[in-house]
Amino acid sequence: xxxRGQFDTELSRLKNDIMLLGNLVQKAFQDTMEAIKxxxxxxxxxxxxxxxxxxxxxxxxxxxxxxxxxxxQPVASDLRxxxxxxxxxxxxxxxxxxxxxxxxxxxxxxDKKELQHFEDELLTIADKAKIMMKLVLVAYKESNVxxxxxxxxxxxxxxxxxxxxxxxxxxxxAVETGITEHVTQLAFISRFIERIADYCTxxxxxxxxxxxxxxxxxx
Amino acid sequence: MVGLQVxxxxxxxxIKTTSESVKKNVVLHTKDLNLWYGENHALKNINLPMLENExxxxxxxxxxxxxxxxxxxxxxxxxxxxVKVSGEIIYRGQNIFTKSYxxxxxxxxxGMVFQKPNPFPKSIFExxxxxxxxHGIRDKKVLKxxxxxxxxxxxIWEEVKDRLNENxxxxxxxxxxxxxxxxxxxxxxxxxxxxxxTSALDPKSTLKVEELIRELKENYSIIIVTHNMQxxxxxxxxxxxxxxxxxxxxxxxDSIFSTPVDSRTEDYxxxxxx
Numbered sequence: 001x002x003x004r005g006q007f008d009t010e011l012s013r014l015k016n017d018i019m020l021l022g023n024l025v026q027k028a029f030q031d032t033m034e035a036i037k038x039x040x041x042x043x044x045x046x047x048x049x050x051x052x053x054x055x056x057x058x059x060x061x062x063x064x065x066x067x068x069x070x071x072x073q074p075v076a077s078d079l080r081x082x083x084x085x086x087x088x089x090x091x092x093x094x095x096x097x098x099x100x101x102x103x104x105x106x107x108x109x110x111d112k113k114e115l116q117h118f119e120d121e122l123l124t125i126a127d128k129a130k131i132m133m134k135l136v137l138v139a140y141k142e143s144n145v146x147x148x149x150x151x152x153x154x155x156x157x158x159x160x161x162x163x164x165x166x167x168x169x170x171x172x173x174a175v176e177t178g179i180t181e182h183v184t185q186l187a188f189i190s191r192f193i194e195r196i197a198d199y200c201t202x203x204x205x206x207x208x209x210x211x212x213x214x215x216x217x218x219x
Numbered sequence: 220m221v222g223l224q225v226x227x228x229x230x231x232x233x234i235k236t237t238s239e240s241v242k243k244n245v246v247l248h249t250k251d252l253n254l255w256y257g258e259n260h261a262l263k264n265i266n267l268p269m270l271e272n273e274x275x276x277x278x279x280x281x282x283x284x285x286x287x288x289x290x291x292x293x294x295x296x297x298x299x300x301x302v303k304v305s306g307e308i309i310y311r312g313q314n315i316f317t318k319s320y321x322x323x324x325x326x327x328x329x330g331m332v333f334q335k336p337n338p339f340p341k342s343i344f345e346x347x348x349x350x351x352x353x354h355g356i357r358d359k360k361v362l363k364x365x366x367x368x369x370x371x372x373x374x375i376w377e378e379v380k381d382r383l384n385e386n387x388x389x390x391x392x393x394x395x396x397x398x399x400x401x402x403x404x405x406x407x408x409x410x411x412x413x414x415x416x417t418s419a420l421d422p423k424s425t426l427k428v429e430e431l432i433r434e435l436k437e438n439y440s441i442i443i444v445t446h447n448m449q450x451x452x453x454x455x456x457x458x459x460x461x462x463x464x465x466x467x468x469x470x471x472x473d474s475i476f477s478t479p480v481d482s483r484t485e486d487y488x489x490x491x492x493x
Contacts, residue, residue, distance in 0.1 A: 004489060004490045004491050007490075073448075073449055074489065075448065075452065075476045075477075075488050075489060076476060076477060076478065076479055076485050076488055076489055077485060077489065078489045079477075080477075212478075213477060213478035214478075
């Protein structure tokens with residue numbers, strides 16, 4: 001262990017950086033949903049501005065990982081761990097972008113007629129995705145394959161709820177006029193939440209790859 | 220448990236070897252090889268197939284038996300005192316340990332390149348022509364042809380064609396090593412054994428020799444002992460990991476360096492011991 005002490009220290013720091021990135025992404029998602037719930041448009045603007053910090057952090061992680069590959073020339077599980085750092089940070093950055101997309105869509109809801117029933121349903125899907133994000137970050141931190149496998153089942157549930165949500169939107173559009181733009185934005189937001197859940201599943205797949213060296217399609 | 224894993228892996232390889240044999244024959248097949256230096260049991264139950272036109276890398280920490288093993292493949296190991304061997308090494312269908320087997324013939328067919336370039340204190344031309352001359356070739360035209368072909372084969376012809384009569388010691392380390400490879404090629408071997416052939420070379424010369432090894436495998440089967448993990452990963456098709464005189468793992472190089480089965484292999488290639 002002594003020989004690769006420096007590598008192990010750097011790897012552990014890199015993983016800590018990813019956990020910090022994960023926390024930022026998690027906060028952006030939580031804030032977005034909170035802002036939608038409370039109709040806090042100032043907070044939505046903050047989310048859009050703060051995404052820059054997430055993007056910069058991903059770039060920093062990329063640079064550190066690239067340097068580690070160049071300087072330490074890792075193989076086998078060491079190489080996989082670094083590759084997974086790159087993949088997970090990229091997936092997290094995309095999740096950050098989706099929060100921005102949601103914030104932008106939510107801003108378009110301003111001054112629109114309230115559709116409380118749909119908004120409540122949306123928040124329910126988001127709550128499931130929030131749990132998924134939290135659990136996948138814990139599984140990544142602990143390199144926990146069992147934890148990663150559980151994520152797949154949660155993704156299936158979100159996919160199902162999302163489909164039902166879209167179906168109910170279609171049904172309402174068919175009978176009610178003047179709400180098309182509003183429900184379209186809600187449909188977008190639900191789609192972004194569903195994509196966040198997909199990225200969580202991607203990360204779960206990378207956890208399995210990191211540990212076993214095998215790729216599993218959990219989707 | 221781990222030992223069982225290893226033997227299963229090797230059995231699997233034997234099966235793979237059979238299925239691959241349509242294209243690739245087993246050139247050198249080591250079966251249940253044991254070797255002792257006096258009381259020291261240096262090689263233990265080695266079972267390894269070496270395939271034609273492939274590069275097989277032997278890796279492992281110092282003292283694990285890898286140099287002893289490749290020296291056994293052309294019976295050079297017998298030059299040491301008190302060596303006892305059991306098991307078989309089948310080269311092209313014949314056990315090299317049978318009494319009737321001609322060692323000189325074996326060493327012609329199974330050539331060797333050493334860690335430190337060791338040209339003779341002769342001209343570049345004479346270094347390469349030495350082997351063929353020993354084998355009775357006297358015709359100057361034929362010798363010239365062999366020297367050019369061998370130097371071309373070792374990717375050094377362009378650098379030395381105008382100075383063939385100069386002393387080989389005037390060449391750089393990397394050039395000397397390629398000259399030694401040319402000297403090995405001059406006797407038209409079938410298998411080339413290389414014992415850390417680039418450990419005394421600078422990075423540029425190392426890459427040249429590696430490139431050469433990749434080219435040579437089109438016509439030869441190559442077994443290389445190396446301490447350089449990246450080198451083994453770059454140039455070999457199969458890798459065998461030796462530890463304490465045993466083969467811990469043998470597999471496709473891609474598998475060894477991405478998902479080794481045995482944790483000792485993983486620890487070694489990731490630099491956690493050795």
